[in-house]
Amino acid sequence: MSMINTSDILETIGMITSENLDVRTVTMGISLLDCADPDPKKACEKIYNKITEKAARLVPVVEKISTDYGIPIINKRISVTPIAMLLASAPTADPVEYAKALDRAAKAVGVNFIGGFGALVHKGFSAGDERLIASIPQALAETDIVCSSVNIGSTKTGINMDAVKLMGGVVRKAAEITADNQCMGAAKLVVFCNAPEDNPFMAGAFHGVGEPDCVVHVGVSGPGAVRAALAKLPKDAPLDEVAELVKRTAFKITRMGQLVGNLAAKELGVPFGIVDLSLAPTPAVGDSVANILEEMGLESCGCCGTTAALALLNDAVKKGGVMASNHVGGLSGAFIPVSEDDGMIKAARCGSLCLEKLEAMTAVCSVGIDMVVLPGDTPAEVISALIADEAAIGMVNTKTTAVRVIPAIGRKAGEELDFGGLLGYAPIMPISTYSPSVFINRGGRIPAPLQALKN
């Protein structure tokens, strides 16, 4: 048939229909640097106007591409300049008002989420940063689709432990004041080390200061397609063949993302930023990163061998994806969010996956301790210390790490939280109850690590 092989056609259709292959998100990055104003009312008006103008056509254009081309595109999102930068020039402003302006604008254009209610404080706080951080719990409780992220460390600067100390309390409070809504506030908040400035995925998306005024990024998905490809390999196929097959599949998935990105950028008249070639799972059966690891030959995700299998997967996804796109960025790798991944949920429930193993896994994949539900009585210092541990892994390994944990206020180990939709559901995972409080309360900075003499 013409230039296209029938088996290629059937493979693609099968990937889309039975293996959950989709473009997870088209995210428009919008700079709000020109919206700063000493008068908070004016600033919020400018924010609303700029977002609704730039993103006016985002949703219809992306939906039309999906219909015309027959490619499922799940989310339309917006990322903006970290709002703390706008607060710097408005010392009397209430940051929550800015969050509400973001929420209104995002709803007006019909996107699923808007990210960027955040601050970059990896070396210290500038004007506006501490006010924004303190307002995060309230802002997330009083808005619906605003996401927040704070970058507290980097390989070049070390870790801002004053910010780490603050963020433990912020995560806990975000959960406390949304306790009647599955502690949802904390599910919309990420604490980063080495945060990428062009990440299209939530909750961590924000529009970095080095980005153009407006840009379109694409995040692909496709763990189901990778797992299905691996299922066809014989169980005694060597791991080189496993890696090769993952690469081939990642290439195809990424090409679909690149196509959508090019089309969207052209139609919207803005530059195409990057393809984030992450394997992003969903709670749907089969659309799971954990299942890929199990397909490689692990009885249950979290058993010994999981870190090695994940390292292979993450690297092969990058190698396959890089050639498929002219600009790769964002997080790009395998995501391991517990509540958003059917296989991870099962592994956490049966006890094969524990928090300590997840932490080890984050050293070799693209994010961190993500969508993990903690016991409701977990103290702020313990959350801060978990953030510090993750940040240290990211800092030393020159990679992004993040923490998005949800203390299940009023609940204990054995119970579950259900966030609904793509955020999924998860059992509470036990965490060490020994206190790191003296360490956390020291504050200060952990110095940047050596980049040589690495062992």
Add this chain to the structure above:
Amino acid sequence: MKAVITVVGKDTVGVIAKVSAVCAELNINVEDVTQSIMQDMFCMIMLVNLSRCTQDMDAVRARFAAIADEMGMELHITREEVFDAMHHI
């Protein structure tokens, strides 16, 4: 503007006839057809040209979804560019 129509399901009489009839109705030109039976599943792939189609894609999809329902088969319309991107370097 070319697209690939795939129909997969339990083999019944008149699949190609029904799909072709809708193509004619919407002024969609059929350029190539291939079909096979795989594990008792009928599988038809049709390459079509939508350049002179009289309806927009929403209407085209709705029309084809209706006959797919009628036949009890899965029908997908995917633009040729998707396969080019995924399978050609």
